[in-house]
Amino acid sequence: MASDPNNVLSLEHITKTFPNGAPVISDVSLTVKRGEVVSIVGPSGCGKSTLLRIAARLEPQTTGACTVDTHGIGYVFQDPTLLPWRSVRANVALLAELQHLEGTMMQTRVDEAIALVGLQDHQDKYPRQLSGGMRMRVSLARSLVLRPQLFLFDEPFSALDEINRQRLNDELLRLFEHQQFGVLFVTHSVTEAVYLSSKIHVMSARPGVISRTIEIPFGYPREADLRFDSSFGQHALEVSHALRETES
């Protein structure tokens, strides 16, 4: 599995046990290729966020192998996690600074990333002056500066209202089509998962295992109206059923 040169993330037989002995994840394997959006859906506490944190090397796995180039990771948290004392522009530049990108190259990439998320007119504002959706865009732009090969999303749009969530889903797809990174996307929303993904892993809880994998056959680019297509509805239904089975 790890030998495929297109893989930007490969998790093999990952298990995770908490220090008190409680199993969280049991034997989970998955890969993410460049140009692929893979989603994980599952009930609360199934370990999907923990899996993401293991992929980002924020937490060690108990057993199993995780192959990933940490330099090429963009991690988008549930909250936008912006530095409130920095302007939009300075926030977007943060990770570039941490990775010691310098001078004009950094400035060009910051300009590019800000333009990609459409925040040119808000560069000098501070996070508190922005709406929730705009803050999330800043958070996205901050990772885009590093031109990551792999994006990890931890329920990034769950705090937004439906309109903003859909808008950001569309923008994410646009970025994805433009830059062809790999995506591992953790979400609670079935429609979001179907709309974004080429593959959906359904996880069940205690311990977390992948109970089903569903391929989504729609190609990219995807149009917003896809959400109202009958075959879209069928896939959403299939994922919902798989989710319900995990709870029974």
Place this chain on the structure above:
Amino acid sequence: MSKKTLRIGRVISPIVTFGLVLSIWYFISYVVMNANRRSVALPAPHDVLRQGFFTWQHNRGIQPIVRAMLVTGRVAIVGLLIATILGLLIAIVMNFAKPLEWSLYPYAVIVQTLPILALVPIIKIWFGANLTSRTVACVLVAIFPIITNALFGLQSTDRSLHELFSLHKASKFTRLRKLEFPSALPAIFIGLRIAAGGSVIGAIVGDFFFRQGAIGIGRLIDNYQKEGRTTELFAAAIVSSLFGVAIFIGFGFLSKVAIRHWHDSATQVP
């Protein structure tokens, strides 16, 4: 109530309080006390103004008060500066590793709980009864709020922001510079304001006990009391409290400038 009424109310209310206090003051000076008692215990406000503020002589009125206030003010500011630098360094060291915090924090608490008066004799033995000792007293009073508030600020940095920095393998120093320190600034400014008040009190207490060197406002107040110069005593007390207020407002302004873009507390300070 409309916004305008509120604003007018905000200006008028303290003025009304001031008028009320003045009336009570006049009432006690003139109705409760006779002339002899009045001149010793509570001279009328206009006498305090005339003799304490509008008398311009080398050794009478406002001149010696301002001179003494400058001496005390300098001690307070130097003491506060030293306490700030030392206090921040200690907080940063404590934040660096838990064992360091465990080994240092109890002693910081002890410094705080020791009454400054109990330390006066020791300070006198070590540093003499001079300006240095007054500064040391200031530092001892001012340092604790700076340490505790800075440490609290450094340690309450958002966890997911820390994870963001971990993800990009930021060094401890980068983390301190770009994340923990700026995020601690609101707490540091609260500590500074408390410390500033303490430092002024420390300097005035120092004036009383470390009597060598230039006369500070504490010593002057003590002298005026002994010499029965009550109007000037009142003027000196008022000036020293105005100095405390000025320092408080100064730090409020500083914190407003430093964190106004992003922190709510900055919009509430006077």
